[in-house]
Amino acid sequence: MPPANRLLSALPSKDRRRFLSGCESVKLAFGDVLTEPGDPIRHVYFPTQSFISLVMPVSGHSGLEVGLVGDEGMLGISLSLGVDRSPFHAVVQGEGMALRLDAARFCHELALSSALQGVLKRYIAVVLGQLAQTAACSRFHVVEARLARWLLMSGDRAHSPTFHVTHDFLAYMLGVRRVGVTKAASSLRARGLIGYRRGDITIVDRAALESVCCGCYAADNTVYAKVMG
Amino acid sequence: MPPANRLLSALPSKDRRRFLSGCESVKLAFGDVLTEPGDPIRHVYFPTQSFISLVMPVSGHSGLEVGLVGDEGMLGISLSLGVDRSPFHAVVQGEGMALRLDAARFCHELALSSALQGVLKRYIAVVLGQLAQTAACSRFHVVEARLARWLLMSGDRAHSPTFHVTHDFLAYMLGVRRVGVTKAASSLRARGLIGYRRGDITIVDRAALESVCCGCYAADNTVYAKVMG
DNA sequence: CGACGTCTGGACGCTGGCGCACAGAAGGGG
DNA sequence: CCCCTTCTGTGCGCCAGCGTCCAGACGTCG
Known part of the structure; x- marks a missing residue:
């Protein structure tokens, strides 16, 4: 069994198979920039072995990492919220494979699987908490x-x-x-x-x-x- | 016309009327604590004149405000993500009126209005960006x-x-x-x-x-x- | 094998914010 | 009217992290 993404593993096997068949497997190289803040989201990524940093740029400063996405998450959740722009600068931190899906197709698949909707919504709730945690952490620690x-x-x-x-x-x-x-x-x-x-x-x-x-x-x-x- | 909440104002009038009829109008007093991190969400709030701070507690420190909710937002979005626990400590910052709805009823109403779903999803996307912004801000400025x-x-x-x-x-x-x-x-x-x-x-x-x-x-x-x- | 780029390690003075402690000023309740 | 609480202002020494510069160590590639 190939390495998997935990969000997708949580799907019922029918939904999962269907979804996976629409994905392509890509290799992400260290330093690749996948999204820029404000730019349209072209693809979403479900890392399997790779991982990706979410960086918030600040004028006059270098920026700050506010999230890390590996096989426990996905890049491009904003799309599932009906927003086609990324708020973050996303850069590949750990080289490796990821599943990729273009934006339109992702939205299409999402509409078809309520299980996927549920998993991603819960994931977003997690991300909300993690962002807040990171804010406090980088302020105090x-x-x-x-x-x-x-x-x-x-x-x-x-x-x-x-x-x-x-x-x-x-x-x-x-x-x-x-x-x-x-x-x-x-x-x-x-x-x-x-x-x-x-x-x-x-x-x-x-x-x-x-x-x-x-x-x-x-x-x-x-x-x-x-x-x- | 009474002061309104902007999320609800964005709804088509039919959905809005329906939703408002299920709400009760409450007065929030300065310092009221509406949610605690990890606790179940009993009500959601749509401030109209009041506003609410979202604070992330950190062990060994006083905590850090990571968000501010006024008539442009709502408290308790996690519920719309299928998660019934609040990640934040929510405390009333500006006294005033808010519309309140108990959790079960909110979920029910949400299921009935796809317009509301759309608005809240976009609002969540905004909150994601704001959390990241706040993280960077409190780190650098x-x-x-x-x-x-x-x-x-x-x-x-x-x-x-x-x-x-x-x-x-x-x-x-x-x-x-x-x-x-x-x-x-x-x-x-x-x-x-x-x-x-x-x-x-x-x-x-x-x-x-x-x-x-x-x-x-x-x-x-x-x-x-x-x-x- | 030599030269250059990349990565790591120190050294300098500086400053924003910390922790603490105390003092004055404004209000509110008995 | 006075006391007591709350709020604001100030003064200390201290330290984590900043900005900058330079030096050595390691690799790679010509």
């Missing part, structure tokens, strides 16, 4: 804790303790200086929680990393499990 | 700019340049110290942009306040107009 959270979230979505990301890129996601990331990361490494080398990061001691990270990580997971499971 | 934004948003929803709020409360909303608010507010007052006295704040020079405030205020309004208008 120190870089080290937020870095830990990011690594855990990415590790989950990469289905692997190792993935590719530079300090520079992390700084962009977290909305801090690159130097700040280097400092936090080297501290985590010194304590044996993670390892890294020229853009490849490895989670070494997951449990310890969880204890360093803020409660937002656990909160997110709890909400997801409660609403979706 | 200085207290003074954020305060200005908050005052403008509240002024809009209060339909009046004057409304009641103490520095203490503002600090809670913005996730900063009360002293930080006092400093920013007194600076704005010294420049003649606002006035205040023991909890009553007045916007004196709206245009100047807009120029002090970050672009997030304008961005929010633009998105709302584009998606809802």
Whole structure:
């Protein structure tokens, strides 16, 4: 069985088969930009092995990552709300496969499957909570804790303790200086929680990393499990 | 004609009449707590003259306001997503009237009106964008700019340049110290942009306040107009 | 194998906001 | 009318993160 997307796995098999038959499997490459804020949504994506960052740009600043979409979610939910523009800058963070569907076809399929409608609505409710959580987190928590959270979230979505990301890129996601990331990361490494080398990061001691990270990580997971499971 | 809620005004008159007949008009008092995170949603509210803060609590911190709901929105959207729990702490910020509907009845009405479904879906899309905007704003912008934004948003929803709020409360909303608010507010007052006295704040020079405030205020309004208008 | 680009690691002073503590001013209730 | 609560204003030392610059380490590609 090939790796799947959890939203689609939740569908009854008839709806799922029907939906999958309309999808194409594409490989997303690191750094690919899938949507720009304000631009029309051409495709929706259901990551299977890949994952995607949602970044909110701010004038005069680098932008801030407000969401991470992996096999537990989808990119382009706005479409299911009847809005054809993306509010976010979406950039591929973890290379890998995703299922893709063009906008018109997605809307068509959505209209045909009330099961899909239900799953996506609940997913949107989760996203609402996660956005709020992220807002509070990036306001209050120190870089080290937020870095830990990011690594855990990415590790989950990469289905692997190792993935590719530079300090520079992390700084962009977290909305801090690159130097700040280097400092936090080297501290985590010194304590044996993670390892890294020229853009490849490895989670070494997951449990310890969880204890360093803020409660937002656990909160997110709890909400997801409660609403979706 | 009594003051209305803009979401409901957007409905075709038949649907609107039907929906309104199921609503009760209630007065919301300053400080009333309407939902707690994780608690079941008993009622949904469509403010007409009142407005409501959505606050995301964070362990070890005071919490952060992530949204403001006035006559342009509603409280309890999660219900329309099939989720009966509120992710937020919702507290009445501006005293006044609102239309209230109990949860079961709301779901029933929603099922009957596809126009209402459409409006609320678009509203949710707006909220998604606003949450992201707020996340970035509270990460990057200085207290003074954020305060200005908050005052403008509240002024809009209060339909009046004057409304009641103490520095203490503002600090809670913005996730900063009360002293930080006092400093920013007194600076704005010294420049003649606002006035205040023991909890009553007045916007004196709206245009100047807009120029002090970050672009997030304008961005929010633009998105709302584009998606809802 | 050498040169260049990329990635990581320090160092500098600076500042916005923090935590705390205290003092004056305005109102409201007994 | 006085006391007590609430609200606003100020002054401390402190620190996380900022902006900037430079240096070393690693890889890759010509």
